Amino acid sequence: MLDMKLVRQNPEKIRKMLKDRMVEFDLDLLLQLDEKRRELIISTDSLRNKKNEMSIKISDAKKANKDASTLIQEMQSTSQELAKLEEVQHKIKSDYKKLAFSIPNLLHESVPIGPDNSANQEIFKWGEIPKFDFEIKGHEELAKNLGILDLERAAKTAGARFYYLKGDLVKLGYAITAFAFDFLSEKGYSLIQPPYMINRKAMEGAIILDDFDDVIYKVEEEDLFLIGTSEHAIASMYSDEILDGNILPDRYGSISPCFRKEAGAHGKDQKGIFRVHQFEKFEQFVFSKPEDSWKLQGEMLENAKELYRQLEIPYRIVLLSSGDMGKVSAKTFDIEAWMAEQNTYREIGSISNCLDYQARRLKIRFRDKTNEDTQYVHTLNGTLVAIERTMVAIMENNQTKDGHIKIPTVLQKYFGQKVI
Numbered sequence: 001m002l003d004m005k006l007v008r009q010n011p012e013k014i015r016k017m018l019k020d021r022m023v024e025f026d027l028d029l030l031l032q033l034d035e036k037r038r039e040l041i042i043s044t045d046s047l048r049n050k051k052n053e054m055s056i057k058i059s060d061a062k063k064a065n066k067d068a069s070t071l072i073q074e075m076q077s078t079s080q081e082l083a084k085l086e087e088v089q090h091k092i093k094s095d096y097k098k099l100a101f102s103i104p105n106l107l108h109e110s111v112p113i114g115p116d117n118s119a120n121q122e123i124f125k126w127g128e129i130p131k132f133d134f135e136i137k138g139h140e141e142l143a144k145n146l147g148i149l150d151l152e153r154a155a156k157t158a159g160a161r162f163y164y165l166k167g168d169l170v171k172l173g174y175a176i177t178a179f180a181f182d183f184l185s186e187k188g189y190s191l192i193q194p195p196y197m198i199n200r201k202a203m204e205g206a207i208i209l210d211d212f213d214d215v216i217y218k219v220e221e222e223d224l225f226l227i228g229t230s231e232h233a234i235a236s237m238y239s240d241e242i243l244d245g246n247i248l249p250d251r252y253g254s255i256s257p258c259f260r261k262e263a264g265a266h267g268k269d270q271k272g273i274f275r276v277h278q279f280e281k282f283e284q285f286v287f288s289k290p291e292d293s294w295k296l297q298g299e300m301l302e303n304a305k306e307l308y309r310q311l312e313i314p315y316r317i318v319l320l321s322s323g324d325m326g327k328v329s330a331k332t333f334d335i336e337a338w339m340a341e342q343n344t345y346r347e348i349g350s351i352s353n354c355l356d357y358q359a360r361r362l363k364i365r366f367r368d369k370t371n372e373d374t375q376y377v378h379t380l381n382g383t384l385v386a387i388e389r390t391m392v393a394i395m396e397n398n399q400t401k402d403g404h405i406k407i408p409t410v411l412q413k414y415f416g417q418k419v420i
Contacts (some may be wrong), residue, residue: 001100001101001103001357001360002014002100002103002105002106002357002360003178003356003360004034004061004100006124007027007030007031007034007103008031008034011027011031013106013131014103014161015026015027017094017104017106017107017331018104020107020111020151020322021030021104021107021322021327022115022322022323023104023327025102025103025104026099027103029099030096030099030100030103033092033095033096033099034077034096036092036096037089037092037093038089038280039088039223040085040089040092040093042084042158044082044089044174045083045085047078047085048082048334049083050078051078051079051082052077053081054071054074054075055075056076057071058071058072058075060066060280062239069169078155080302083118087370095250101204101361102208102210102211103207103319104208104219104262104327104328105327105328105329105330105354105355105357106330106355107254107322107330107331108330108331110319110322110331111319111320111321111322111325111331112319112329113212113322113323114321114322114323114324115321115323116321116323117320117321117324118251118321118322119321119322119323119324120319120321120334121124121318121319121321122316122318122321122325122332123317123318123319124305124316124317124318125307125314125315125317126177126305126308126309126314126315126316127261127312127313127314127315127338128314129314129338129339130314130340130397130398132340132399133401134401136340136341136396136399137332137396137399137403138272138276138339138341138342139272139273139341139391139392139395139396140272140273140352142272142273142395142396142399142403142405143169143395145195145403146167146168146169146403146404146405146420147166147167148165148166148167148168148169148170149163149165149166149169149272149273149420150163150164150166151163151164151272156172157279157359159202159264161275161276161277162273162276162277162278163273163276165273168415168420169391169420172394172407172411172415173280173387173391173413174414175387175389175407175411175414175415176254176311176385176387176390176411176414177255177282177387178282179310179410179411179412179414180241180253180255180282180307181282181385182254182384183255183303183306183307183310183384184240184253184282184284184303184384185253186258187251187303188196188251189251189252189253189284189309190250190251190252190253191252191253192234192252192253193254193255194227194230194233194234194237194254194256194281195227195233196226196227196233196256197224197225198221198224198225198227198232198233198236199223199224200223201234201236201239202211202224202232202233202235202239202362203216203225203236203363204361205236205239205358205362206231206232206234206235206236206328206358206361206362207328208327208328210326212228213353214260214261214384215228215260215261215262216260217260217261218227218260219257222369227256227258227259228258228259228260229258229281229283229381229398230255230256230258230281230283230285230302231255231283231285231381232255232360233254233260234252234254234283234285234324234381234383235362235379236362237283237361238287238364238377239362239363239364240362240363240364241324241363241364241365242365242366242374243287243364243366243377243387244366244367244379245289245366245367245368245369246368248265248268248288248289248292248366248377249286249287249289249292250286250287250290251285251286252283252284252285252286253283253284253285254282254283254285255280255281255282255386256280256281256283256284257276257278257279257280258278258279258280258281259277260277261277262275262277272355272392273388273389273391273392274339274346274388274389279346279386279387279388279389280384280386280387280388281351281383281385281386282384282385282387283381283382283383283384283389284300284303284304284380284381284382284383284384285379285380285381285382286353286379286380286381286382287364287377287378287379288332288365288377288378288379289375289376289377289378290355290356290375290376290377293355293378293379293380294353296333296380297352297353297380297382300351300380300382301317301333301351301382303382304335304349304351304383304384304385305317305335305407306384307384308335308337308348308385308411310410311385311390311411312395312408312409312410313337313338313390313394313398313408314337314338315335315336315337315338315345315348316335316345317333317334317335317336318333318336319331319332319339320332320333320334325352326352328352328354328357328358329354330351330352330353330354330355330357331352331353332350332351332352332353333350333351333352334347334349334381335347335348335349335350335351335388336348337389337393338393339393339396339397340395340396340397340399341396346389346391347389348385348390349382349385349386350381350382350383351380351381351382351383352380352381352382353378353379353380354378354379354380354381355379356376356379357379358376358379359376359377359379364376364377364379365377383407383412394407394408400419404419404420405419405420406418406419407420408418
């Protein structure tokens, strides 16, 4: 959600942002609803004050044994007028909120303008692409041959894009998780395990819910959604609170299952465990003062880069274009890992600065000293490591001629052996 004062005073700036994002949005309607909403606040407050004053006059008249019938009729008329106005106000407020909650965030000036991923900019690359003197296999074939992945029985039990991990593949997932825990703890991040289901108010605070109908799972007959990432749950943790500015930045590291419909995805993404309905992800999340958020986005990006270097996975960093990034973020970097069988880099995580966009929706503020004015915090989220996709990269990049998989050196103490 944007600051409506900024929207009112800079409508052309907002129109440019919408054009750059290639988003259709009725800004004129939002401005009209905002004006009407503010007018109705004044009108209803005026009628309430009038009603209260008349109530006092009626009480005084009765105490003085005077005829209050005219005053009573007038107050009844005022009450009816107020009720009608409040009904209109409720409708206008609802329409305004729905529209205000769907406007995208502002873009950072460094974001490349373009319609899709063709305008993304590669800004960094690390690692040598593995070379093989034999015909390589995809992770699905490798894992099936080793007896550590069963997709057919998972499809029978749960449907497409689910899986049974078995044996050493389970161990590999836990080894990556344990390594990520130690890695981020040493960086000063507080570990947290969030709820895996959150209510509509919390989810609407973290995302533009209408844009995620084909992504987020809704629990039938419950005011609950399964989280698509722990970002959703952590962002809303401090909703309606005023934080002590002295604790900021407040850094969190979270491991959680993530649930996504992944409707519409196709091609090689459907194979194996690269794009699935249920996966685990270790997330970075930071509540920040406004002046620190860009520096902290850089910190989170460096964390992810260092982790993938230690895992010996070749990767590149891509700055997303205006048409390819999410509407909640002001600037997003994607981390793309080399996938040997696909012979290309594929997204394995992202690092985003949402400025005060989520904080305004969730009403999360801070103050440094007692009696000082409050400010909205900035929120940042970033993948440290997506477990299943990282396992895909490790399996494909580290395969041997005889169909085994070499374990990255940094994981061997967690895994307990050097090869699957």
